Structures are given as structure tokens and as C-alpha cells.
Amino acid sequence: MSNPKQLDSQVNIASVLTSQFTDQSIAVSRSDHEQGFTAPFAKQIQDNVSQLARRDQVFEFLKPPHNPLIDTRHNILLYLEGVSVSFDGFKAINDLNLYIKEGELRCIIGPNGAGKTTMMDIITGKTRPDTGQVWLGSKLNLLNMDEAQIANAGVGRKFQKPTVFECLSVWQNLELSMAGTRNVWSVFRAKLSGEQRDEIERVLVLIGLQEQAAMDAGSLSHGQKQWLEIGMLLMQKPKLLLVDEPVAGMTHQEMDRTAELLNSLAGDHSVVVVEHDMDFVRSIASTVSVLHQGSVLAEGSMTDIQNNAKVKQVYLGE
Amino acid sequence: MLQTLFANTMLKTDRGGQLLMLLLMALLILVPALNLLVPQGHFLHVETYTITLLGKYLTYALLAMSVDLVWGYLGILTLGHGAFFALGGYAMGMYLMRQIGDRGVYGNPELPDFMVFLDWQELPWFWQGFDMFWFACLMVVLVPAALALVFGFLSFRARVSGVYLSIMTQALTFALMLAFFRNEMGFGGNNGLTDFKDILGFSLQADTTKVSLFMASVVALILGYLTCRKVVSSRLGKVAVAIRDSETRVRFIGYNVANFKLGIFILSAMLAGIAGALYVPQVGIINPGEFSPLNSIEIVVWVALGGRATLFGAIIGALLINYAKSWFTIELPEVWLFALGSLFVLATLFLPKGVTGWFTDLSNNKQSNRNINSNNSVAAKENAHE
Structure with a gap:
């Protein structure tokens, strides 16, 4: 120059x-x-x-107007800061602060009505908080986005009650969940490429439903539906997986497999698991947050939590 | 293009739909031939009156199919689809009115009779352009589409669904009916548009025109069916079914549900508009009665009786009920309404999946019986071997 x-x-x-x-x-x-x-x-x-x-x-x-990549330079994927929400005067979430690191597997436990599901509703855009901030990475403000946008930004959710599309086959359930185009016309024109087929096959093997691929999802057993829903989550390729009671209604063997799967997912994805089953929480050995009356009561490893006086008081009423 | 559309849809389609399409194609050739080539009085001769009646039913069938697309596949129980049908009909009616020219009662070359009667001096702006056939055809699809766009945009974005949406669609068609009843609207008030003379220069009274309109109805129905089939067998159709079964879940997968509903709703409104446009020249009149909420509810009954979410079921339902209606109103006019009512009650009680669902169940049962029998015989053979 x-x-x-x-x-x-x-x-x-x-x-x-x-x-x-x-x-x-x-x-x-x-x-x-x-x-x-x-x-x-x-x-x-x-x-x-x-x-x-x-x-x-x-x-x-x-230049593209907005960089959709999630900014995790501070190694934190999800920020919830000072979040409060009340329904008819009842404070479901009360000044909740929670940070999920990248690649972390976090368990959230707490008694009924502690606000676990409401917290998930807030993260996924179903419920708007009265106050507080929710950010995905340090660039995406989730409070300005609707459910579909949040899902496309990389937040996947598995519901408490397994909700799969019962009239569609297992394969079609996975096909619909696949990350990719979400525009009406291109969905109409969409055709599966060989790569995408392989991807679906891979997930089918992972969730153990290869045999049932052509079956209607409605005719699956309860446990299989849970697995299918996890498979649908995987197809979405989310950065953050929110899993609400993944082992409800599962046998012990299925539970072990689920624990294995969730553990293998952590690392590439951040996983937040809400669960009642303490054995299961112990088996996936990770950081545990205890929610009580809408805010975090304690945080730490499972042994720390079990020895925590406050937690004992809440759970056992001592 | 058409050929690939044809191949793609016909291959994936179910047997019932295929059979029905073949039947329609046979009708397309056979009925005009029997009317025009076979001399009158011959026992194979088909009266022109019958052809027009059949043509009318076919437009109803197209309308029913458009309702099935949004109700059966998308889960929106629309009780106002008659509005789109009537709007399409009015657009065609306006063209036919302009074609009358100075042959009207008042002999005004520019203004239709009712405007002269109302002492209007010039053509209102919204009647401009309807003297051109292509413009009218464009309006036949665009006006219903625009209404569906506005209505759908507001209601789907506000997440109105279920019975509330159904009530709103009723209100929509009712409001339009009241509006079209007013003379000041400029659509002929309660008399509507009638006294049509010709279409594209061919007299509407001529047998050949009537047969051509019938053929156009058959072709529209076949093309409409193929389009709907293409939609429901694409991934878009799967998303629609997913929305029907669990709307929230679809949202959490990342689909903007409102846009998908809107897209299919608009397509359906366009099909209903085309049906209306083919209906009007065949019956020779369009009036605000077509907007009446009762009409829209009747369409839903056709679809329910034929079988939801099958497309061809809606066609069968519409044809069956309308044939029954014609037969009853001629043979036993006072019984008709009771018959329709009991038909619906019986259908809900004994045929929850409609006529088509009943047939599929029957054939499935037969097949499984056969399988059991063949298994038994295999077992018997094995036993014999031992």
C-alpha cells in the first residue's frame, strides 16, 4: 500500500x-x-x-445483518439473570439466577411447584417473565424471540409428557424435526438427500427404533415414545437440550440407557435435565441445582447437595 | 411439468383416490359423448339437465375438498368456507354481467340492469376490468386469497384456534352475507347477479356450452385433487398433520405455525374460489344466500360423511349428499331436512370415519381375515407334516 x-x-x-x-x-x-x-x-x-x-x-x-452463531466466548451458553414471573399473584419464579456452561450436563431438582417447568417455559419462549434477562450466549436475547426462533437458534426441548406426532411414522417424526429449512415453500419442495437419510438412520440406531421406523408413532410404547422424542431433539442439532423428566415411566434398563445417552451428549451439547428420580440424578453424576420456591436454593455436586442443611430442611422438613 | 406432477402424485396416492380419479376421467369423456353423439330418446342418451346438475355437484366436490384440506389435514374446522366460494362466484358473475352488454332489460351498454334501476350514472371502480375474462379469472383466485390472507394473518398470529376460530369463520361469512345484501354495496343486493347471456361469446343456453362447463368442472376437480395430493404427500403435508395433532410441539421444533396455517388456508380459499366460479355459470345465478352460515356448515357435513383427511372422501361425501338432496327434494320434498339430519346423526354414530373410512376398515378386516386364514392353513399343513 x-x-x-x-x-x-x-x-x-x-x-x-x-x-x-x-x-x-x-x-x-x-x-x-x-x-x-x-x-x-x-x-x-x-x-x-x-x-x-x-x-x-x-x-x-x-454483510449479513446478524450473526446467528451463538457467542460463547465466556464459556457460558445460557444466562438467566434476575428472572421473576408470577401467575395471579403467585410467584412461580422469584429472582432466579442460573448459568449453564458450554457442554455441561446440569440436573435441576426440586419439590413440586418449585418452578422447574416454568423455568423451561421461559427459556423456550412459551412464558414471558415479568422481570429479568435470558440470553443464549452473549448475543441472543431470548426474550425478543418467539418459540420457533428460539428453537432454530439452538434450544431443543423434551416435554414432561412425551409428545410425538402420533399420526406420523417414526421416520417422519424424525424427518420433520431435522434441522434445516423452515420456510413454507421450501418445506413443500423439500426432499431428503442421501446424507439426511443417513443422519435419520443413525439417530434411529441410537434410539433403538430401527425396527419401528415405518410404524405410526402413536402405536409405540411409553418408553419408546420418550426415546423417539429424544431422537427428535437430536435431529434438531441443538446447542442446548432441555429435558423434562426423561425417565418417567421407564424400566430400569431403559433408565440406564438414557443416562448413558445423556452423558454422551454432554460435551457437544449443553444438557439441562429436570428430574424427580434421585437414583437417576445420581447415576448421571453432574452438577445439581436445587430449585425451591422459584429460586436456586443450592448448587453443587450430588454429595454436597445431600449434605446441605437447607436442602434437607426443604425436602425432609427437618 | 404437468406430467411429472401427475406421475409424482398418482404414484403415492391411495387406491380410493386413484379409482375416483379414473372414474372422473371416464366421466369426462363418456358423459359428453353420450349427450352429444347419442340421439335424443335413445336409452343411453344423457340429458343436458343431468349434465349441468352433475357439473354443479362437481364444483361442490371441489369446495368440499378445499375444506377437507384445512379441516382434515390442518385441524382448522372452518365454518365459513362458503364465503370464499361465493366470492369466486361473484367475480365470475361480474364478468358474466358485463358480457350482457346492451341486451339487458334497460339496454344500457355499460351498466348492469340493477345499477340502472338504482339510478347510478357510472360503473363503480371495483367493476372496472371485469369485462375481460382473464381479469375475472385472476380475481376468482386473488379475492378469496386476499380475504384468507387478511383473516388468517390476524387470527393465526393471535393464536386463535379450536372452536373460537370456527365461530369467527361463521361470523366472517355472516358479515359478508349482510354486506352483500345491501344494494349500496354494488353487487345487486338480495337479487344478486343473474340473467347471464353468454361466456366468452358462447351462449350459456347452448348444450355445447353446458357440456364444456361440465368438462371444465371435471378438469378443475382432477387438477385440484392432484394439487392437494401433492401438498399432503409433501413434507408440508406432514407438518400440517403435525400441527393438527400437536401445535405447540411443532413450534418447539422451530416451525412458525402461523405461516404454515396461512399458506394452506390461502391455497384452500383459492380452490374454493375456483369452485364458485365454475358453479355460477352452471346455475345461472349468484346471490348473497351463498354466504349464509348454513351453507358453510353443510360443506362440513359433506366432508364428515365422506371421511376426513382423505381428500377423495370429501368428493364422495359431497356427491352422495347432493345426489340424495336432489332425489329427496323431488320425490319426498317434506322429508328432506329430516333425512339430512338423520343422515348426519347416523353417520356420526355408526361411521365416525365417514363412508371411505368404513370401506377401508372393511377391506382391512377382509385382508387380516385372509391372513389369519392363510396362517391357519400353513399351520394345518405343518401339523400334517408332523
């Missing part, structure tokens, strides 16, 4: 490549020279032109 001659030739080459506007301004700058106008003015124009023609930069208006 320091050599003016080199710069000039660069401008000339670039002017051929770029728009008419650039050509015209070069013409103006040349005529300025010929008529002996003030040199600094011409220089300024030339500078501007060379700025326009720089090939290592993109014009501001050509």
Missing part, C-alpha cells in the same frame, strides 16, 4: 472490476487533475476510490 504507483495500478484494475459508480469517480478525479483543481481534493477522492476497491473487505451493506 505504501508504493503510490502500485496503488494506482491496483485502482485501475479494480475499477474495471467494480461498478460504474467507481468508473465515474475515477473519471472525475482525472479531470480534476487536468483542470488543476486543488491537489488534496483529488487525493481525497483517489483515497476514497481505493478504499472502495479494496478486495480484502466487504461493503457494510453486504
Whole structure:
């Protein structure tokens, strides 16, 4: 850039490549020279032109308006700060602060009515909090987004009661959940590519439903529906998985497999598990947050929690 | 393009729909031939009156199918689809009115009779352009689509659903009926639009025109069916069914439910508009009565009787009930309403899946019986071997 001659030739080459506007301004700058106008003015124009023609930069208006990538530079994926929500005067969530790290597996426990499900509703956009902030990474404000946008930003949710699309086959359930286009016309035109088929096959194997792929989801057993729903979550490729009571109604073997699966998911994804079953929570060995009356009562490893006096008081009424 | 559409949809379609489409194609060729080629008085001759009646039923069938698309697949119980049908009909009616020219009672070359009667001096702005067939055809789909867009945009975004939405659709068609009854609206008031002379220069009284309109109805029904079939067998159709069964879940997967509902609702409104446009030249009149809430409810009865979420079931339902209606109103006019009522009660009690559902169940039972029998015989053979 320091050599003016080199710069000039660069401008000339670039002017051929770029728009008419650039050509015209070069013409103006040349005529300025010929008529002996003030040199600094011409220089300024030339500078501007060379700025326009720089090939290592993109014009501001050509840049995508918003970078959808989640910013986790501070190693925290989900921020809930000072969140409160009340229903008819009852404070379901009361000044809740919770941070989920990237790749973490977090269990949330707490007695009935502690606000566990309400918390999930807030994160996924189903309920709007009265006060507080919810951010995904440090760039995405979840309070400004609706359910669909939040889901597309990378938050997947499994409900307490398994909700699969009963009239569709297992395969179709997975196909619909697959990350990708969500626009009406392109969904109408959508066709499965070979890669996408492989992806569905892979998840089918993972959740152990290869045999049932063509069956209606409505005819699956309760445990299988739970698994299918987890499979649907995986197809969404979320960064954050919210799992509400994943082992309700499962046999012990199924429970073990679920624990294994959730453990294997942590790392690539952050997983938040709400669960009542203490054995299960112990088996997935992770950080535990205890929710009580809408705020976090204690946080730590399972043994810490079990020895915590406050927690004992809440759970056992001692 | 058409061929690929055809191949794609026909291959994936179920047998009932295929059979019905074949039947319709046979009708398309056979009925005009029997009318025009076989001499009058011959026992194979089909009266033109019958053809027009059949054509009318086919437009009803297209209407019923459009309702099935939103009710059966999307779960929106619309009780106002008659409005889209009537709007399509009015658009075609306006074209037919302009075609009358100076052959009206008052002989005004520009204004339709009712405007002269109301002492209007010039054509209102919304009647401009309807002297052109292509413009009228465009309006036949665009006006219902626009209404569906506005109505759907407001109600789906506000997440109105279930019975509340049904009531709103009733209110919509009722409001439109009241509006169209007013003379000042400029659509002929309670008399509506009638006394049509010709379409595209062909007299509406001529047999050939009537047969052509019938054929157009058959073609519209077939194309409409293929379009709907294409939609419901695509991933869009799966999303629609998913929305019907669990709307919240679809939202949490990341689909904007309101947009999907809106898209299918608009398509359905357009189909209803086309049905209305084909209906009007065949019956020769369109009046605000078509907007009446009762009409819209009747469409839902057709679909329910035929079988929801099958598309061809809606066609069968519409044809069956309307045939029964014609028969009863001629043979036993005072019994008709009771018959319709009991038909509906009996259908809900004994045929919850409609006529088509009943047939599929029957054939499934037969098949499973056969399987059991064949299994038994295999077992018997094995026993014999031992």
C-alpha cells in the first residue's frame, strides 16, 4: 500500500472490476487533475476510490445483518439473570439466577411447584417473565424471540409428557424435526438427500427404533415414545437440550440407557435435565441445582447437595 | 411439468383416490359423448339437465375438498368456507354481467340492469376490468386469497384456534352475507347477479356450452385433487398433520405455525374460489344466500360423511349428499331436512370415519381375515407334516 504507483495500478484494475459508480469517480478525479483543481481534493477522492476497491473487505451493506452463531466466548451458553414471573399473584419464579456452561450436563431438582417447568417455559419462549434477562450466549436475547426462533437458534426441548406426532411414522417424526429449512415453500419442495437419510438412520440406531421406523408413532410404547422424542431433539442439532423428566415411566434398563445417552451428549451439547428420580440424578453424576420456591436454593455436586442443611430442611422438613 | 406432477402424485396416492380419479376421467369423456353423439330418446342418451346438475355437484366436490384440506389435514374446522366460494362466484358473475352488454332489460351498454334501476350514472371502480375474462379469472383466485390472507394473518398470529376460530369463520361469512345484501354495496343486493347471456361469446343456453362447463368442472376437480395430493404427500403435508395433532410441539421444533396455517388456508380459499366460479355459470345465478352460515356448515357435513383427511372422501361425501338432496327434494320434498339430519346423526354414530373410512376398515378386516386364514392353513399343513 505504501508504493503510490502500485496503488494506482491496483485502482485501475479494480475499477474495471467494480461498478460504474467507481468508473465515474475515477473519471472525475482525472479531470480534476487536468483542470488543476486543488491537489488534496483529488487525493481525497483517489483515497476514497481505493478504499472502495479494496478486495480484502466487504461493503457494510453486504454483510449479513446478524450473526446467528451463538457467542460463547465466556464459556457460558445460557444466562438467566434476575428472572421473576408470577401467575395471579403467585410467584412461580422469584429472582432466579442460573448459568449453564458450554457442554455441561446440569440436573435441576426440586419439590413440586418449585418452578422447574416454568423455568423451561421461559427459556423456550412459551412464558414471558415479568422481570429479568435470558440470553443464549452473549448475543441472543431470548426474550425478543418467539418459540420457533428460539428453537432454530439452538434450544431443543423434551416435554414432561412425551409428545410425538402420533399420526406420523417414526421416520417422519424424525424427518420433520431435522434441522434445516423452515420456510413454507421450501418445506413443500423439500426432499431428503442421501446424507439426511443417513443422519435419520443413525439417530434411529441410537434410539433403538430401527425396527419401528415405518410404524405410526402413536402405536409405540411409553418408553419408546420418550426415546423417539429424544431422537427428535437430536435431529434438531441443538446447542442446548432441555429435558423434562426423561425417565418417567421407564424400566430400569431403559433408565440406564438414557443416562448413558445423556452423558454422551454432554460435551457437544449443553444438557439441562429436570428430574424427580434421585437414583437417576445420581447415576448421571453432574452438577445439581436445587430449585425451591422459584429460586436456586443450592448448587453443587450430588454429595454436597445431600449434605446441605437447607436442602434437607426443604425436602425432609427437618 | 404437468406430467411429472401427475406421475409424482398418482404414484403415492391411495387406491380410493386413484379409482375416483379414473372414474372422473371416464366421466369426462363418456358423459359428453353420450349427450352429444347419442340421439335424443335413445336409452343411453344423457340429458343436458343431468349434465349441468352433475357439473354443479362437481364444483361442490371441489369446495368440499378445499375444506377437507384445512379441516382434515390442518385441524382448522372452518365454518365459513362458503364465503370464499361465493366470492369466486361473484367475480365470475361480474364478468358474466358485463358480457350482457346492451341486451339487458334497460339496454344500457355499460351498466348492469340493477345499477340502472338504482339510478347510478357510472360503473363503480371495483367493476372496472371485469369485462375481460382473464381479469375475472385472476380475481376468482386473488379475492378469496386476499380475504384468507387478511383473516388468517390476524387470527393465526393471535393464536386463535379450536372452536373460537370456527365461530369467527361463521361470523366472517355472516358479515359478508349482510354486506352483500345491501344494494349500496354494488353487487345487486338480495337479487344478486343473474340473467347471464353468454361466456366468452358462447351462449350459456347452448348444450355445447353446458357440456364444456361440465368438462371444465371435471378438469378443475382432477387438477385440484392432484394439487392437494401433492401438498399432503409433501413434507408440508406432514407438518400440517403435525400441527393438527400437536401445535405447540411443532413450534418447539422451530416451525412458525402461523405461516404454515396461512399458506394452506390461502391455497384452500383459492380452490374454493375456483369452485364458485365454475358453479355460477352452471346455475345461472349468484346471490348473497351463498354466504349464509348454513351453507358453510353443510360443506362440513359433506366432508364428515365422506371421511376426513382423505381428500377423495370429501368428493364422495359431497356427491352422495347432493345426489340424495336432489332425489329427496323431488320425490319426498317434506322429508328432506329430516333425512339430512338423520343422515348426519347416523353417520356420526355408526361411521365416525365417514363412508371411505368404513370401506377401508372393511377391506382391512377382509385382508387380516385372509391372513389369519392363510396362517391357519400353513399351520394345518405343518401339523400334517408332523
